[in-house]
Amino acid sequence: MASLNPFGGALGRRQASHLLKRATFGPTKLQIDQYTGSTAAQILTQLFTPVADPNPPSDPATNQPWTNPKPTDLNSENGDLITFFRGWWLELMHREGVSIRERMTFFLHTHFTTGFTTVNDSTALYYQNALFRRYATGNFLELSRKICMDNAMLIYLDGRLNEVGRPNENFAREYLELYTIGKGPQIGPEDYTNYTEQDVQEAAKVLSGYVNDEEYLETDPDTGLITGILRLNGSNLANRHDASVKTFSNAFGGTTIQPNALVDGMATQEAALDELDQLVAMIFNQDETAKHICRKLYRYFVYYDITDEIEQDIITPLAETFRNNNYEFQPVLEQLLSSQHFFDTDNGIVTDDSRGAIIKSPLDLVVGATRFFNVGIPDSSSDLQQAFDVSFRSLLGNMNDQGMSFYDPPEVAGYPAYHQNPEFNRNWISNNGLARRYQFSDVLVENGDNQGFQLDIVTYVDNALHISNPADPDVLVQELIDDLFPEIITQERFDYFKDDVLLDNLSAANWAGEWNNYKISGDDTAVRIQLEGLLRALMQSPEYQLY
Structure with a gap:
């Protein structure tokens, strides 16, 4: 029996990570560290803490917002302004702390769908996005x-x-x-x-x-x-x-x-x-309205498959909460995201786990990686041209290559992954899209000058806050897997990443020697090759595509 009863007690690392991954666009390792041992209620309190409204996007041509009230002849072309708006929103997702606001803003975009190619008006798109953000938890x-x-x-x-x-x-x-x-x-x-x-x-x-x-x-x-x-x-x-x-x-x-x-x-x-x-009141007085929206929230945050049991035990009581609270989002989300069902503790069946059961969207894949690895992306407030024209155009292009035209769903119902039965999130996977997903690990570590950002995996690993003992290959691989993968993997898979990829079938002592040589000499050539190979193998694995 599925249960909305609260999950009691402190959350373990994977449980805290699960909540943070579903409620944000991906936590950093330090955030997972910080909230491991907290209760779900404590994390939710932080997730729903109000944050200041962001400044509107700026146009590099004027270094000023163009939305007050609309562009003039001094501004960039409309197509560029739309790209700046889209990049501005990606930047908010990339830099946001532990808050559910941008995740819910995106939910509202997937629900009240519009697309930039049809609207073709950067100012209208911005104010709609601001409207979603205003009501994201309201x-x-x-x-x-x-x-x-x-x-x-x-x-x-x-x-x-x-x-x-x-x-x-x-x-x-x-x-x-x-x-x-x-x-x-x-x-x-x-x-x-x-x-x-x-x-x-x-x-x-x-x-x-x-x-x-x-x-x-x-x-x-x-x-x-x-x-x-x-x-x-x-x-x-x-x-x-x-x-x-x-x-x-x-x-x-x-x-x-x-x-x-x-x-x-x-x-x-x-x-x-x-x-x-009167029209809105008439529609919202119907029980089915609350149920319809709760189903969408469930599929967005938990899993796409709504069985008769889920309909009875989860959707119906969530809808009652929704109506009893005059359609406020926060009580419903708190009930769902703190429940035994969300954390897969409402039964002993391991084949129905929702953790690690959603395929990452290109947005989750791209923004989640830049957030987790603390990838330095130029700040739009200090370097507009580089931030938007280089970095965010590159991120948008990578998402497009993976099958997601950001803020331009292919149909009026939105992105198929959020509504199209029976495939739902499996719509993100195609032969070309999957290959492009795998290529993003190459994008992260190569051609930084051409894309405005680059992950230095050696610097990342050589930080005790990220990896406690990089010289120990067991520790190194285990700590990365613990946070990058949603579920525990088999020993065979672990050995593959450690022995076949990182060590390249050499000994642990050999790796320790290479790491110590790097620390003494500063020459990271040998360890960089191995670490970049490990990063690629992890990010190109089936396990990493899930959350």
């Missing part, structure tokens, strides 16, 4: 209301084209199917258990009359962030909004939504906005 219901007027979303799913007499149902359909309540079992050609085609049509009417603000002057009073606008005529009436009575299907109890104030047959601004509030 209220999902409120965010689901705000996303309806988000500039990037209005562009991406054609909400700006939806007006009375000329309905566009794209956003309304995805809002129901993907973003809130989900389909449920199909009951007709275009009808589902949780909503029908009638509901899509009626929701589209509620959502009519909104457009993206091309001048970026409209500010949301709650968040202080730039938002889209409700189109009004000179009398402040929503003349592009459908002011008719909207009648929803039995899936929503036959609910009706209509403006509470009309002038000359048009809704007032307040009345149109109130209809949007």
Whole structure:
């Protein structure tokens, strides 16, 4: 029986590492050291500690943000600004401490999907990202209301084209199917258990009359962030909004939504906005909405396979917590990430372990490696041109080569790995993508001048905070494996990494001699060759591809 009961007591090293890897984009060795022996609740307290909002991205052409309110002729081209924005977000992930914020910001991007090739507006993308970050550990219901007027979303799913007499149902359909309540079992050609085609049509009417603000002057009073606008005529009436009575299907109890104030047959601004509030409230009053989002959280943080047992023992009580807390993320995440089920202690079956059961995305692989090995990447605040034009373009390119166009999912449902049944995270693995994953270990240790960053594995190992005794090959290999691999490996695998790779079938005494010679002479040639070979073997192993 799967259990959401809290895991009691101190966490061992692999348990602490498991929580940190799932809740962040990868811990450093020092962070694993620091939190080993803590309780799950103590780590979660740190993960949810508020952190300051980051400064917006800057344009190397002006050394200033371009989002206040939008680019001018002095700024770089839009395509470059989009790349700077994407690199800026990667930098936040790379430098973030023990916090769940960026991990959840990315979750929201995978959920409320937009892509830069369709939106093609760096300012809209930035403010959407800022909106996700604002609600990353906050209220999902409120965010689901705000996303309806988000500039990037209005562009991406054609909400700006939806007006009375000329309905566009794209956003309304995805809002129901993907973003809130989900389909449920199909009951007709275009009808589902949780909503029908009638509901899509009626929701589209509620959502009519909104457009993206091309001048970026409209500010949301709650968040202080730039938002889209409700189109009004000179009398402040929503003349592009459908002011008719909207009648929803039995899936929503036959609910009706209509403006509470009309002038000359048009809704007032307040009345149109109130209809949007009514729509969101109607959807979130359904039990299935909480369940749909909890399933996505479960697949994101735990495992893709939701069995009948998981649905009953995990999803249903999580959804109850979600609803009882007015759709606040934090109580649900704390319940899930501190549970016996998350730490695989709710039963004695070893074949259903979720630890080491998720294939790393290219994002997790790239950012996780740069974080764990403390790879020095130029700070955007001090060296914009090098940081963004070299380092982060290289990181983005490597992710793209591995099968992930960052901030540009291939479909409106997002990246297939987070939603496409039955493959889910196995979508990350293809013949070409796997080869490129393996090549990233070469990227880390080679061509630093060409990519703006490089891992010096000798310097990393020659630090007592990282490896306690590098001259001892057993210690060296074991301490790397303990943190890089999610599960304990067999003795045969350990011997392969130690004897065949690091020692190259020479003796442990030989390695100790080479290491001591390096320490005396400063010549690291011999040990570098062996350590880089070990790094490649570890990072190119099946075990390393999992977390």
